Amino acid sequence: MFESAEIGHVIDKASYKAEEAALREALLDVQYELKQRADFPVLILIHGMDGAGRGETLNQINEWLDPRLIHTAAFDKPNDDVRERPWMWRYWRELPQKGRIGMFFGSYYSDAMFARVDGGSRDTYDKQLFDILRLERMLANDGVLVLKFWLHLTRETQKKRFKALEKDPATAWRVHDVDWQHHEQYERIRKCAEHMMRLTNTAYSPWLVVNGEDANYRSLTVGRALLSALKQRLEMDHNWQPRSDVAPITPPLDNKLLLESLPLDQKLSKSDYQQQLEALQGRLNKLTRHARFGEHSLVLVFEGNDAAGKGGAIRRITQALDARRYRVVPIAAPSDEERAQPWLWRFWRQVPGKGKITIFDRSWYGRVLVERVEGFASTADWMRGYYEINDFEHQLHDNGAIVLKFWLAISPDEQLARFKLREETGFKRFKITEEDWRNRDKWDDYKLAVCNMIDRTSTTAVPWTLVPANNKYYARIKVLTTMCEALEARLGN
Amino acid sequence: MFESAEIGHVIDKASYKAEEAALREALLDVQYELKQRADFPVLILIHGMDGAGRGETLNQINEWLDPRLIHTAAFDKPNDDVRERPWMWRYWRELPQKGRIGMFFGSYYSDAMFARVDGGSRDTYDKQLFDILRLERMLANDGVLVLKFWLHLTRETQKKRFKALEKDPATAWRVHDVDWQHHEQYERIRKCAEHMMRLTNTAYSPWLVVNGEDANYRSLTVGRALLSALKQRLEMDHNWQPRSDVAPITPPLDNKLLLESLPLDQKLSKSDYQQQLEALQGRLNKLTRHARFGEHSLVLVFEGNDAAGKGGAIRRITQALDARRYRVVPIAAPSDEERAQPWLWRFWRQVPGKGKITIFDRSWYGRVLVERVEGFASTADWMRGYYEINDFEHQLHDNGAIVLKFWLAISPDEQLARFKLREETGFKRFKITEEDWRNRDKWDDYKLAVCNMIDRTSTTAVPWTLVPANNKYYARIKVLTTMCEALEARLGN
Structure with missing residues (x-):
């Protein structure tokens, strides 16, 4: 599942700069068209390995686009209000409205995946993935465009990243105990993520795996994917119907192929x-x-x-x-x-x-x-x-x-x-x-x-x-x- | 889920006779068109309460249609060959080919439902229903028309039926220990069936609940449903795609409404x-x-x-x-x-x-x-x-x-x-x-x-x-x- 995202992809600074301005402009254009038409919302779920740049990606999107039209929600441990209600309640509460973009840092996927990582049963995991599929199908039927990113790092790269951050006093605060704990569990997390993506990759809410090692590659890949998904959807008429097949495939940005x-x-x-x-x-x-x-x-x-x-x-x-x-x-x-x-x-x-x-x-x-x-x-x-x-x-x-x-x-x-x-x-x-x-x-x-x-x-x-x-x-x-x-x-x- | 099928529906003999001949002819017509075109198979799953006429329905369809073009399979306790292979293997083996009708007496639904009735966990049940949904979506994508019947009886009617069968020496053999055992478990079976139908009722493979009390009503309802599903599908062109919504609704044959x-x-x-x-x-x-x-x-x-x-x-x-x-x-x-x-x-x-x-x-x-x-x-x-x-x-x-x-x-x-x-x-x-x-x-x-x-x-x-x-x-x-x-x-x- 992660093979192509594990061979390392890099975009040099000059290529990045050459593309960035045009990409930003194009993204702003589609964002305003989305706002103008206001006939569907966009929901972006950001997941991935610790240290693979989830926070940076969220910040990058907010920087590139008009942040006033973006609704960001980070989901941490549930509070009392949340614990008293059905699992999905807090995600429903934070859904973006038509014409807007919502970004979730963590989501129902994290709940299900970490329950499994921490020893939950396979049957319970599958049941929860089935719950998620039904939710996402309903959202798709109501017109929500759901895009799911998995930012990926190999175990070795993750370790290097944490060490480098810890070495610099200015960034040491970024590495927490839980990061090292997840590093210890790397193989299990990778396996559970793979299972989750295999069962929930649909045409109406596809997963995109992005190598998170190089910030330029990561940002451009996410930006381009967002642009193309939005453009494609805006070109469709209002009678859009979710397709029942699976998500399309794009070659890596740097054309570096696994083989x-x-x-x-x-x-x-x-x-x-x-x-x-x-x-x-x-x-x-x-x-x-x-x-x-x-x-x-x-x-x-x-x-x-x-x-x-x-x-x-x-x-x-x-x-x-x-x-x-x-x-x-x-x-x-x-x-x-x-x-x-x-x-x-x-x-x-x-x-x-x-x-x-x-x-x-x-x-x-x-x-x-x-x-x-x-x-x-x-x-x-x-x-x-x-x-x-x-x-x-x-x-x-x-x-x-x-x-x-x-x-x-x-x-x-x-x-x-x-x-x-x-x-x-x-x-x-x-x-x-x-x-x-x-x-x-x-x-x-x-x-x-x-x-x-x-x-x-x-x-x-x-x-x-x-x-x-x-x-x-x-x-x-x-x-x-x-x-x-x-x-x-x-x-x- | 079963409300309308529990108020009792009856078709008198004269009305039945008046419709039967035309229905048989129409069914034979669509069966031959299906055979001629041979571009999709039809799979009929027959489930329901014991005593609600599952066997009779299977026989009736075989009698009305050309049985040479019907492939019937009954699934009982798995033998060694089956136990050694994945759950779905025996059902794959018995799939009808394009142009033919397959009828399953019991199916993967029975496996999942009775595991739950006999004390299996809710999560395992949901996981299995998710497995079934994926199978049926795949079959639908490959063109298979799957129709699922649930023949229903109330607990009281079931008891009456068993007693009547037992009283007559000619039919006493039809009632087995397992029937009475299921009768004891009636409420649990009803609840588990309800859960199963709720989660697996799709437009491309719908459930139809049929009151099984009266043979005339039951046969005509099943026959008409079969005819209309086949006709509808034959009218579509070869680019048929499974829809993602849920199954359509038809009023009861005798127009007797619950309210x-x-x-x-x-x-x-x-x-x-x-x-x-x-x-x-x-x-x-x-x-x-x-x-x-x-x-x-x-x-x-x-x-x-x-x-x-x-x-x-x-x-x-x-x-x-x-x-x-x-x-x-x-x-x-x-x-x-x-x-x-x-x-x-x-x-x-x-x-x-x-x-x-x-x-x-x-x-x-x-x-x-x-x-x-x-x-x-x-x-x-x-x-x-x-x-x-x-x-x-x-x-x-x-x-x-x-x-x-x-x-x-x-x-x-x-x-x-x-x-x-x-x-x-x-x-x-x-x-x-x-x-x-x-x-x-x-x-x-x-x-x-x-x-x-x-x-x-x-x-x-x-x-x-x-x-x-x-x-x-x-x-x-x-x-x-x-x-x-x-x-x-x-x-x-």
């Missing part, structure tokens, strides 16, 4: 490979015969560039498995019978029972990759695919499945070399088709689709593993190692 | 009234000073025909209350400030704190009464009002509020007499306006709106009380008695 941060060239000699392979296959075999494996199942998903070596990696796994335990499911175009069903049906029918292993060679991710890029699915359909895929995978996970997803990444040059080799090698010729060459022309479209896919569908429970695969040996070892470690973590000793 | 079953003329002499009034006021006063009243609050809603005596009833209550504890909120047209907010905002701001009493003289129900009848709100807007009102009131209830809603009902003749009296009496002349006369012309529209309102918003936790009010004395005593009993039930001794 580009992956070092594709890794070294591993053939002899080292063979030695490690044998050890890992033995380790894997033992794990699948572990006493507790029977309480789980294993679902592996292989996706990657054409010719990235999915088949080869899968074979190195199946060599280590008992043939009665596993099934490899290659996914191509759906059959007639499958086409006559909801799109996920053909994957539901392959769900393994306890103690079983299903390996998908390509998968349901076709929905947000090939179907998106080639236009086989409408935008609304592939967009809701993220939500539906997450829902599907987390049902598997909650039922005990260990779900691992691998993206095998190679460079365009490496792909070209492999394509040529396939054409030259008789017994590999079937592996290369016209379609592969056509896909290659859409390299950049696929790259963006892959990055969006990972941001939307990688979670702590069901993570994506990005595998640098220019070196096949390295890739296979990486896959097997990841599998063994995940199994060990879940099965215990 | 008409209410005996409006009740007797109570002035002297009896005065005696009872004094006792009730004393009892009420004591209850509001009860030690545990401070953990609760009291929200009273008064609605009714014009001149039904709302004001008079409210005064008899406030006479018994400490002025520091209560507030009477008369609801008229919203102010400018209120109009600039989501519609429920003006009621949220009136939510009382603990130990306090708020009396609404008219209320949020204007949304589904005057705004519906006069066309001030769009159909989609007042329709979603039921869902939103339920959500609002149950948040109050869950927070400890005792919410009581009174509908004061008088006959048209009684109203006319009161209007005339008001015109003749100087100090009452302000109480009668042109608008009152205009509303009178729409008597029937209001009557239907009131019945729908009660069916959609009366729940065990937040019930409506229908008050026959042709006799003012009787009405006031009925209101005070209901209040005292509700307070006693909630506060204990």
Whole structure:
């Protein structure tokens, strides 16, 4: 969920200055149009990791826009008045009116999330998220434009930030005990936030994850998102209706894509490979015969560039498995019978029972990759695919499945070399088709689709593993190692 | 939720026969069109009280339609295959394909509801209903038309039905231990079903409550609903999108309305009234000073025909209350400030704190009464009002509020007499306006709106009380008695 917001994004001072004035003016323009028309309110919820610049963002928006038309509310511990009434009461009280912008520092999301962080049950958390969804749907139906920001920092960056603030006597007061306490709980907070965003990301009130490390990047990203959401809504007529699909995706402001941060060239000699392979296959075999494996199942998903070596990696796994335990499911175009069903049906029918292993060679991710890029699915359909895929995978996970997803990444040059080799090698010729060459022309479209896919569908429970695969040996070892470690973590000793 | 389905509806044999042939033919026609076009599947879920005719309904549909194009699945205790996989897996497996009709006898709703009936937590129940909503939204987005029937019986009718079946040796086998067990749990099942339907009634997969007492009424109602839903959907083009509002309302087949079953003329002499009034006021006063009243609050809603005596009833209550504890909120047209907010905002701001009493003289129900009848709100807007009102009131209830809603009902003749009296009496002349006369012309529209309102918003936790009010004395005593009993039930001794 946070992958692209964890690679670090920076906008230099000159670029920032060059854009700031125009952005401010444009924001003021839409704010006045909003005031003039006064036919809907805007509610901005600001959340995120401590130290990621939530307060600064709130101040920045107040500085850029006309603060007289902004209603800001910070929610802290509830007082008696609040405790005596239903949970949502204090948020209703602070709603902005039509034509105005309301900004909440903390909200009902904080209540639900920290209750869960502090040990509340998963069922209670889900129930509260359901309460929130109903509230936000009602607000959307009444015309409220709700925008939700999650300002993000990695654990390391957070620590650095706190240390730096503490060192300077002028800013030391900014770091409180509760900040360090949340720092200790970082992983749990990250996981709970991820769950919350997965279940409450809707087209009518979308979440936007923003890397909060660099103030310039953060401010411009939030400012631009606010501008575009307001503009888009102002262009619609008064008969606006909330859509039921999920929130749109925008590429990062600095065009720095997650996949580009992956070092594709890794070294591993053939002899080292063979030695490690044998050890890992033995380790894997033992794990699948572990006493507790029977309480789980294993679902592996292989996706990657054409010719990235999915088949080869899968074979190195199946060599280590008992043939009665596993099934490899290659996914191509759906059959007639499958086409006559909801799109996920053909994957539901392959769900393994306890103690079983299903390996998908390509998968349901076709929905947000090939179907998106080639236009086989409408935008609304592939967009809701993220939500539906997450829902599907987390049902598997909650039922005990260990779900691992691998993206095998190679460079365009490496792909070209492999394509040529396939054409030259008789017994590999079937592996290369016209379609592969056509896909290659859409390299950049696929790259963006892959990055969006990972941001939307990688979670702590069901993570994506990005595998640098220019070196096949390295890739296979990486896959097997990841599998063994995940199994060990879940099965215990 | 079940009010209209509990007054008993009957269709005589001749009327049934007269309609059956045409209905069957029409159903077959739409079934073949569905098959021809094969662009969406239909899923029918059959639920309800034991003995209300679930099996018979399933058989009836199979008899009326072409059973070769119907896929029926009954879900009982899960076997090993099912238990090893996620909850929803077995339902995915049995989905009908495009062009076909699937019928589920029991479904994911039974799993969730009986887990709650058997003592599962409220949070787990809500979480499961959220899971179901996500599934059904996904199915709707993929084009599946989901129709959900709840066949209903009162507890008494259920008992009678079981006894009759047991008496006849030919049918005694139909009654099982589990039926009597569910009969014992009737009230709990009714309450859990109500909660489930309240949270999962959507425009794209609506619930329909059908009185199951009379086979003719039940079959024709289900058949007609099926026909109209299929026709409506077949008329839409292929770009059909699920709407985000709630399910439409149809009047009962026999046009027998709930309000008409209410005996409006009740007797109570002035002297009896005065005696009872004094006792009730004393009892009420004591209850509001009860030690545990401070953990609760009291929200009273008064609605009714014009001149039904709302004001008079409210005064008899406030006479018994400490002025520091209560507030009477008369609801008229919203102010400018209120109009600039989501519609429920003006009621949220009136939510009382603990130990306090708020009396609404008219209320949020204007949304589904005057705004519906006069066309001030769009159909989609007042329709979603039921869902939103339920959500609002149950948040109050869950927070400890005792919410009581009174509908004061008088006959048209009684109203006319009161209007005339008001015109003749100087100090009452302000109480009668042109608008009152205009509303009178729409008597029937209001009557239907009131019945729908009660069916959609009366729940065990937040019930409506229908008050026959042709006799003012009787009405006031009925209101005070209901209040005292509700307070006693909630506060204990």
